Amino acid sequence: xxxxxxxxxxxxxxxxxxxxxxxxxxxxxxxxxxxxxxxxxxxxxxxxxxxxxxxxxxxxxxxxxxxxxxxxxxxxxxxxxxxxxxxxxxxxxxxxxxxxxxxxxxxxxxxxxxxxxxxxxxxxxxxxxxxxxxxxxxxxxxxxxxxxxxxxxxxxxxxxxxxxxxxxxxxxxxxxxxxxxxxxxxxxxxxxxxxxxxxxxxxxxxxxxxxxxxxxxxxxxxxxxxxxxxxxxxxxxxxxxxxxxxxxxxxxxxxxxxxxxxxxxxxxxxxxxxxxxxxxxxxxxxxxxxxxxxxxxxxxxx
Numbered sequence: 001x002x003x004x005x006x007x008x009x010x011x012x013x014x015x016x017x018x019x020x021x022x023x024x025x026x027x028x029x030x031x032x033x034x035x036x037x038x039x040x041x042x043x044x045x046x047x048x049x050x051x052x053x054x055x056x057x058x059x060x061x062x063x064x065x066x067x068x069x070x071x072x073x074x075x076x077x078x079x080x081x082x083x084x085x086x087x088x089x090x091x092x093x094x095x096x097x098x099x100x101x102x103x104x105x106x107x108x109x110x111x112x113x114x115x116x117x118x119x120x121x122x123x124x125x126x127x128x129x130x131x132x133x134x135x136x137x138x139x140x141x142x143x144x145x146x147x148x149x150x151x152x153x154x155x156x157x158x159x160x161x162x163x164x165x166x167x168x169x170x171x172x173x174x175x176x177x178x179x180x181x182x183x184x185x186x187x188x189x190x191x192x193x194x195x196x197x198x199x200x201x202x203x204x205x206x207x208x209x210x211x212x213x214x215x216x217x218x219x220x221x222x223x224x225x226x227x228x229x230x231x232x233x234x235x236x237x238x239x240x241x242x243x244x245x246x247x248x249x250x251x252x253x254x255x256x257x258x259x260x261x262x263x264x265x266x267x268x269x270x271x272x273x274x275x276x277x278x279x280x281x282x283x284x285x286x287x288x289x290x291x292x293x294x295x296x297x298x299x300x301x302x
Contacts, residue, residue, distance in 0.1 A: 109139065116175045131150070134216060175200075
């Protein structure tokens, strides 16, 4: 339009823009056509196919991890144009409050402050059920361990926690429901000796254990609902692969779309010299942690 005015009235561009109320920068702006659009669309579709339960925001985070300089708005436009699934917005659940204004749920404040664990169940292709014990750190959202067996007893729970306490550390609190494996006298007594406080939710109130319930929902949607397990060994392998991907690759919305425990590139100087825990060798450090835990269990008063 402006070009026709300039040609017909033979006025300057400045005068024509002033009369029409159009900025000169807009008139002189030349459109930039991206040459990476086709490759970006192809890669977006590939990631959407690979991660069927991810929305465009998590796909954007994965693309940024690969080095693409894109924002979520551009990916959303591609998402809708290509007819990919757009997840519906879910309403945020309200917080739990008592009448005195205090919050029922203890909120984690730092790493290893509050852990959560819970059970799930799935089946192999012949119909046989197996159980899954999931353990997470509520603050970092990291999945610490997933135990997959046909049958899991309270002793299995103790052994799995014992391994985590040695190689990581003991949490201050551990939250769970009122399942028999968690309320067993042996488990409660062992945790008490290690000065780990147990937090049991109200019966029939899974929303009070929201962190682990949310994690279990992701595990079921992204793995169990998409895979057919022919054997228990195959289930163990796929579950462990998913756990590593969840910790190291999968963007987490509560962590600003960063993975809970991404693989580190820099190597700790203590580890490069073959020592951990203040100069002791790796095996000595593990043995020292084991002795410390056993000492707590044998002498709870110290």
